[in-house]
Amino acid sequence: MPAPLSCADATPAAVLPTRGFRTIALIVASAMFMEQLDATILATALPTMARDFGVGAPAMSIALTSYLISLAVFIPASGALADRFGSRTVFRAAIAVFVAGSIFCALAPSLSWLVAARLLQGLGGALMLPVGRLVLMRSVARKDLVSAMSWMLVPALIGPVLGPPVGGLIVTYADWRWIFYINVPIGLLGMVLVSLFIDETKGEAVGRFDYRGFFLSGISLGTLLFGFEMASRDGEGLAALGLAAIGLVFGLFYVHHARRHPVPILDLxxxxxxxxxxxxxxxxxxxxxxxxxxxxxxxxxxxxxxxxxxxxxxxxxxxxxxxxxxxxxxxxxxxxxxxxxxxxxxxxxxxxxxxxxxxxxxxxxxxxxxxxxxxxxxxxxxxxxxxxxxxxxxxxxxxxxxxxxxxxxxxxxxxxxxxxxxxxxxxxxxxxxxxxxxxxxxxxxxxxxxxxxxxxxxxxxxxxxxxxxxxxxxxxxxxxxxxxxxxxxxxxxxxxx
CATH class of the missing domain: 1.20.1250.20 (MFS general substrate transporter like domains)
Known part of the structure; x- marks a missing residue:
């Protein structure tokens, strides 16, 4: 196993010559494709899932928003974790958490179980998105960044397009739980490829983790997203305004905090x-x-x-x-x-x-x-x-x-x-x-x-x-x-x- 690289050694200009940028870009893209496909494929199956859980179809919207809220809360922590534990380690762990969340979603006997599993899945997705980009930035020479980013973005763009028809086919011809099971082989293959082709890189030593900033930004982003989502529902305009107001207040608290913290979780x-x-x-x-x-x-x-x-x-x-x-x-x-x-x-x-x-x-x-x-x-x-x-x-x-x-x-x-x-x-x-x-x-x-x-x-x-x-x-x-x-x-x- 190669020794970890410091941030100074892992800039885009100092690239590992043994790694083709297309290989690295496609490995990162496969994880993002899995996340993007899952994010859109679920909407097609919500009515069927609602019948299985014995709830109304509108109640299933929480299965979508819980994932988005988890993303909003945990994405800001991704950079600090990658610096501390290494981008390869965190990226591989993120795929594992996402796969575990997918399995729990597939096994869900009730809506509350599904929501908890989607929160776990969102934790994995929150780390995959930015750390995958960080892996690419640290592993590809500047002259190859345009080509590498083009390769990486294609699966991320295809996922939302394929989601609805694939979801429709699964619901029509199989059990909706396969929507989540299909993530398992993709994720396992991704973990193997990350171990084989991506080298460990760590950032420079930083101070203590910004727990207060993590709390303030998480509350702000989570309530803002949930408020935005509720704004389009009948009879919930007041609740949406209340959540948006809470998000803005905590956002102001975070701005005040970030200006005084030496290493804020979101560096303004x-x-x-x-x-x-x-x-x-x-x-x-x-x-x-x-x-x-x-x-x-x-x-x-x-x-x-x-x-x-x-x-x-x-x-x-x-x-x-x-x-x-x-x-x-x-x-x-x-x-x-x-x-x-x-x-x-x-x-x-x-x-x-x-x-x-x-x-x-x-x-x-x-x-x-x-x-x-x-x-x-x-x-x-x-x-x-x-x-x-x-x-x-x-x-x-x-x-x-x-x-x-x-x-x-x-x-x-x-x-x-x-x-x-x-x-x-x-x-x-x-x-x-x-x-x-x-x-x-x-x-x-x-x-x-x-x-x-x-x-x-x-x-x-x-x-x-x-x-x-x-x-x-x-x-x-x-x-x-x-x-x-x-x-x-x-x-x-x-x-x-």
């Missing part, structure tokens, strides 16, 4: 790093659309178009195909145009592409809808590839673990918020139109709301420095090469005179 000073802070804000606005899309589109296809679950899944898988096409082209596009120009132009294209979904109608050719969704998947996947890389452009090695946990916390929060904003917009549109069930106009209104929020990210995309991430993308090097060739050509012309 990272927002002062230009590329990181800008990526967090712009990426958060864009992720609201990304979180809403897998929620709205399948419902629109089934309730608005009258398509079957299988047909809806076959159409919505188009976005996954688009993300696969992006994998090969993203490095070339970023090298050619640079991070800022790609984020500005592509951000508008990606948002407006998702906005076209508001205009979808049953008389549109399905081939045209499929082609538009392929383009949507391509452009939005390119946008998140760029955000996820340029965020770490000026992050110091000693800050890497704190940055990954901070970034992933907001990433998960905004994806979840996207679902809540979409559900709330849908609910408000139904109330305005006095409709008991959502119709096409309601879905169109919800798409317009989330896309309007996503387009606001353009303001912050312009704030990236022109040369942001240039040593990662190679954009400046290309520009210098062209300038040198032009100079040589000019010199040659002068000599010819």
């Amino acid at each position: 000073s990272l927002m002062k790093v230009p590329s990181f802070g800008t990526s967090v804000i712009a990426g958060s606005l864009t992720r609201i659309a990304q979180g809403a899309h897998p929620f709205l589109l399948p419902l629109m296809m089934q309730l608005g178009f009258g398509l079957s679950a299988a047909m809806s899944g076959a159409i919505t898988i188009a976005t996954a195909l688009g993300s696969l096409l992006m994998k090969a082209l993203a490095p070339r596009l970023l090298k050619r145009f640079g991070f800022r120009d790609v984020l500005v132009a592509n951000g508008v294209i990606a948002s407006l592409g998702y906005g076209l979904c508001a205009a979808f109608r049953p008389d549109w050719p399905l081939g045209l809808i499929f082609a538009i969704l392929v383009a949507c998947g391509f452009f939005m996947s390119l946008q998140f590839t760029a955000y996820n890389i340029v965020a770490y452009d000026r992050i110091e090695p000693r800050q890497m673990s704190a940055a990954t946990s901070f970034y992933t916390t907001f990433q998960q929060l905004m994806l979840s918020l996207g679902i809540c904003v979409a559900a709330l917009s849908l609910h408000v549109s139904m109330q305005v139109g006095d409709r008991p069930q959502p119709e096409l106009a309601d879905f169109s209104a919800a798409f317009v709301v989330v896309i309007a929020i996503s387009l606001l990210a353009t303001i912050w995309n312009w704030r990236f420095a022109p040369g942001a991430g240039s040593d990662i993308s190679g954009h400046d090097a290309r520009a210098r090469g062209l300038k040198r060739l032009a100079t040589e050509a000019a010199d040659g012309g002068d000599r010819s005179l």
Whole structure:
């Protein structure tokens, strides 16, 4: 077993030559795929599970929110744990906890048992997300980060697309408990591959764990998420406001605490790093659309178009195909145009592409809808590839673990918020139109709301420095090469005179 690396030895610039970045990226991606697939596949089975547990289908929403709350509470601790115990050890343990939680979910005889198991599963997912990214950042050279991130993001984007149709097939042809059992072989294989191909890296020695910050941030993020989720339910608006207020108060307490703690669990000073802070804000606005899309589109296809679950899944898988096409082209596009120009132009294209979904109608050719969704998947996947890389452009090695946990916390929060904003917009549109069930106009209104929020990210995309991430993308090097060739050509012309 190789000796652990210190943080100074484990920066993206100092990479282990024996490890191919594609291998590492795909190992990390397999764990994230498992987590993303599980997060979306469950929704399809909720009515069946409700009948087995003897409760109403609305009561099953706690099975979704308990997992999200667990993510929100435990993600901030991931960076400190990875620094203390090693990123490989924590990543492997996170997969094991997630698999254990999946087994307990499959064995659940009641809703209360399922909720407890989902909380355990959420603990594993909370550590897998940021520590997996940290493993990649510490194991891949800067010049390979764009390609590695492209490989890693594809399974993470495919998971939410495959979830609903796979869930439908399992519920239709097998027992719903297999939704959780399928995680077991994937997780066990992932643990073996992590042990074989990923080396141990630890961060610099830090002070005591920030227990007070962990408590304050956990209460704040957990109640905010739960409040967002409740806002879309009938008759629970007051409770949602109360939870959101509690979350904001504890959030203010945390900000006060973090300014005085030497090593806070969520380091707010990272927002002062230009590329990181800008990526967090712009990426958060864009992720609201990304979180809403897998929620709205399948419902629109089934309730608005009258398509079957299988047909809806076959159409919505188009976005996954688009993300696969992006994998090969993203490095070339970023090298050619640079991070800022790609984020500005592509951000508008990606948002407006998702906005076209508001205009979808049953008389549109399905081939045209499929082609538009392929383009949507391509452009939005390119946008998140760029955000996820340029965020770490000026992050110091000693800050890497704190940055990954901070970034992933907001990433998960905004994806979840996207679902809540979409559900709330849908609910408000139904109330305005006095409709008991959502119709096409309601879905169109919800798409317009989330896309309007996503387009606001353009303001912050312009704030990236022109040369942001240039040593990662190679954009400046290309520009210098062209300038040198032009100079040589000019010199040659002068000599010819």
